[in-house]
Amino acid sequence: xxxxxxxxxxxxxxxxxxxxxxxxxxxxxxxxxxxxxxxxxxxxxxxxxxxxxxxxxxxxxxxxxxxxxxxxxxxxxxxxxxxxxxxxxxxxxxxxxxxxxxxxxxxxxxxxxxxxxxxxxxxxxxxxxxxxxxxxxxxxxxxxxxxxxxxxxx
Amino acid sequence: xxxxxxxxxxxxxxxxxxxxxxxxxxxxxxxxxxxxxxxxxxxxxxxxxxxxxxxxxxxxxxxxxxxxxxxxxxxxxxxxxxxxxxxxxxxxxxxxxxxxxxxxxxxxxxxxxxxxxxxxxxxxxxxxxxxxxxxxxxxxxxxxxxxxxxxxxxxxxxxxxxxxxxxxxxxxxxxxxxxxxxxxxxxxxxxxxxxxxxxxxxxxxxxxxxxxxxxxxxxxxxxxxxxxxxxxxxxxxxxxxxxxxxxxxxxxxxxxxxxxxxxxxxxxxxxxxxxxxxxxxxxxxxxxxxxxxxxxxxxxxxxxxxxxxxxxxxxxxxxxxxxxxxxxxxxxxxxxxxxxxxxxxxxxxxxxxxxxxxxxxxxxxxxxxxxxxxxxxxxxxxxxxxxxxxxxxxxxxxxxxxxxxxxxxxxxxxxxxxxxxxxxxxxxxxxxxxxxxxxxxxxxxxxxxxxxxxxxxxxxxxxxxxxxxxxxxxxxxxxxxxxxxxxxxxxxxxxxxxxxx
Ligand SMILES: [Cu+2]
Ligand SMILES: [Cu+2]
Numbered sequence: 069x070x071x072x073x074x075x076x077x078x079x080x081x082x083x084x085x086x087x088x089x090x091x092x093x094x095x096x097x098x099x100x101x102x103x104x105x106x107x108x109x110x111x112x113x114x115x116x117x118x119x120x121x122x123x124x125x126x127x128x129x130x131x132x133x134x135x136x137x138x139x140x141x142x143x144x145x146x147x148x149x150x151x152x153x154x155x156x157x158x159x160x161x162x163x164x165x166x167x168x169x170x171x172x173x174x175x176x177x178x179x180x181x182x183x184x185x186x187x188x189x190x191x192x193x194x195x196x197x198x199x200x201x202x203x204x205x206x207x208x209x210x211x212x213x214x215x216x217x218x219x220x221x222x
Numbered sequence: 223x224x225x226x227x228x229x230x231x232x233x234x235x236x237x238x239x240x241x242x243x244x245x246x247x248x249x250x251x252x253x254x255x256x257x258x259x260x261x262x263x264x265x266x267x268x269x270x271x272x273x274x275x276x277x278x279x280x281x282x283x284x285x286x287x288x289x290x291x292x293x294x295x296x297x298x299x300x301x302x303x304x305x306x307x308x309x310x311x312x313x314x315x316x317x318x319x320x321x322x323x324x325x326x327x328x329x330x331x332x333x334x335x336x337x338x339x340x341x342x343x344x345x346x347x348x349x350x351x352x353x354x355x356x357x358x359x360x361x362x363x364x365x366x367x368x369x370x371x372x373x374x375x376x377x378x379x380x381x382x383x384x385x386x387x388x389x390x391x392x393x394x395x396x397x398x399x400x401x402x403x404x405x406x407x408x409x410x411x412x413x414x415x416x417x418x419x420x421x422x423x424x425x426x427x428x429x430x431x432x433x434x435x436x437x438x439x440x441x442x443x444x445x446x447x448x449x450x451x452x453x454x455x456x457x458x459x460x461x462x463x464x465x466x467x468x469x470x471x472x473x474x475x476x477x478x479x480x481x482x483x484x485x486x487x488x489x490x491x492x493x494x495x496x497x498x499x500x501x502x503x504x505x506x507x508x509x510x511x512x513x514x515x516x517x518x519x520x521x522x523x524x525x526x527x528x529x530x531x532x533x534x535x536x537x538x539x540x541x542x543x544x545x546x547x548x549x550x551x552x553x554x555x556x557x558x559x560x561x562x563x564x565x566x567x568x569x570x571x572x573x574x575x576x577x578x579x580x581x582x583x584x585x586x587x588x589x590x591x592x593x594x595x596x597x598x599x600x601x602x603x604x605x606x607x608x609x610x611x612x613x614x615x616x617x618x619x620x621x622x623x624x625x626x627x628x629x630x631x632x633x634x635x636x637x638x639x640x641x642x643x644x645x646x647x648x649x650x651x652x653x654x655x656x657x658x659x660x661x662x663x664x665x666x667x668x669x670x671x672x673x674x675x676x677x678x679x680x681x682x683x684x685x686x687x688x689x690x691x692x693x694x695x696x697x698x699x700x701x702x703x704x705x706x707x708x709x710x711x712x713x714x715x716x717x718x719x720x721x722x723x
Binding site: 074077078081082085086089090092093096097099100101139163164165167169171175176177178179180182183184185186187203204205206207208209210211212213214 | 285287290291294355356357359361363364367369370453454455493494497517519520521528531532535536538539542543546547550554583587588589592593595596597667669670671672673674675
């Protein structure tokens with residue numbers, strides 16, 4: 069019996085493994101694409117750059133914030149939102165490539181801000197009041213570690 | 223008419239030069255392959271030391287901008303050396319060794335290759351002398367700003383990119399010459415054996431992909447000297463057309479060695495050599511197609527995301543086939559020869575490749591990538607790959623290379639063998655811990671390339687630093703026997719007049 073299994077693996081193992089992998093690739097790729105196109109994936113929900121993740125029309129009461137990133141800070145660097153309020157952030161860089169990484173209880177917002185192109189972030193403010201810090205995630209020079217801002221939920 | 227006949231001066235530069243190159247240039251294929259792998263090891267030591275020192279800086283979560291220039295210069299040295307010279311040197315060294323060892327193929331352009339080798343090193347030194355603080359991306363427009371250089375200022379910062387350009391041009395030429403000479407001097411008929419097939423394919427890939435980097439570097443140079451506009455997105459895409467394939471040069475060359483030698487240590491045939499050969503096409507084609515997965519947080523259209531997502535997963539499937547080929551070869555064997563240090567190195571390389579590969583499966587996914595993009599999770603994943611399949615895989619090949627070249631008159635002593643074995647295990651174990659500490663911290667949001675970070679990540683940083691230093695000791699345990707072997711060989715050969723049989 070053991071020999072039977074070994075010889076089966078020997079004969080069909082490689083092709084089976086390859087087909088299994090192909091099926092897995094198919095499932096993963098389809099799932100990912102489906103989520104991106106339908107707007108349900110994590111990063112889509114939180115705003116794929118290029119505005120493709122922004123719901124249209126914007127939900128009622130959406131707070132729209134324009135933020136400029138520069139070496140080394142953001143203006144404004146505070147977003148004040150009500151619990152559960154929809155927030156749209158439009159990001160623009162004045163100099164080099166920066167990032168915007170914000171860990172929320174419901175998921176992670178993470179986009180790069182490329183000079184010359186706007187990046188869009190859309191999320192619902194957490195239901196728990198408090199301060200949530202975002203940080204620059206793309207290396208942008210010696211002040212990179214000190215570039216951050218706060219979402220104040222009150 | 224030779225040079226000697228044509229010039230009748232009592233002292234001629236041409237003759238002098240010939241004597242010098244005859245004496246100081248390597249004139250054998252094996253020797254030249256060692257020139258590249260040994261230089262790779264020296265650069266590895268340099269960039270490793272840089273990392274060990276900047277890890278000390280990272281023990282303080284409250285660093286200020288005052289220490290930033292030192293930290294980022296060390297980080298740049300680490301990244302530049304790794305990607306711009308160490309990786310291609312190891313690939314070329316392995317390529318030369320594979321063709322020499324398995325097929326008796328030879329280099330013929332020794333003087334040219336030697337000159338290019340030294341020029342490549344010189345270019346690297348010129349690049350690093352500027353004290354760039356760009357890590358290794360050199361992303362425009364950041365990489366073109368004067369504030370990202372310590373020692374070069376004004377138009378002189380172009381020297382960094384000119385230096386890198388020289389290095390990459392020389393490397394591309396050597397890679398081309400290696401493959402060309404190898405094919406020309408092949409005497410055997412029929413299929414090329416598997417190790418040189420893989421090693422030379424990925425040596426050739428240097429020739430196909432490095433011109434993209436050279437174009438980027440040229441663009442930067444023109445940007446600095448002639449104020450040509452450098453579009454960040456286009457430059458970044460162009461950069462990654464080299465920057466992605468480059469990470470596969472060594473691992474896939476090493477795959478060739480694993481395919482050839484793991485069966486020997488397992489005492490049975492490779493599980494399906496046919497698939498191992500077909501896999502080469504998959505790996506070669508998709509390596510070139512998946513680069514934009516480095517840009518999943520960039521403003522890119524959805525169709526590029528979909529394409530990169532699917533093609534990266536197909537490449538992962540190719541690696542999965544490799545894992546099966548090799549894993550089943552070991553699994554279906556009655557025994558595996560761990561007592562041979564090469565067998566041990568290849569086994570650890572394969573094991574590490576599997577361990578490092580699984581956490582990477584979420585990275586190409588559009589839906590999951592942003593959770594960890596630009597965090598230590600990614601850093602942990604690719605460093606685990608580097609520490610195992612790249613470094614340990616290369617170690618197996620280099621040990622074989624050294625035994626071949628020096629072992630006859632300077633064999634490894636028992637103590638040396640023990641030291642290397644201990645070094646391999648200490649390296650593997652320590653860096654496994656560092657890698658997982660990095661991934662755990664990154665998953666929780668520790669951003670890379672930061673000198674100040676939320677204090678709750680301090681225990682992770684401490685773990686990384688302590689175990690990285692332990693891994694460094696592992697390297698020393700391997701390097702000391704290798705160094706003593708080479709010095710002993712030199713003494714035996716040139717001072718005791720020992721002759722190799
Ligand atoms: Cu920034
Ligand atoms: Cu990549």
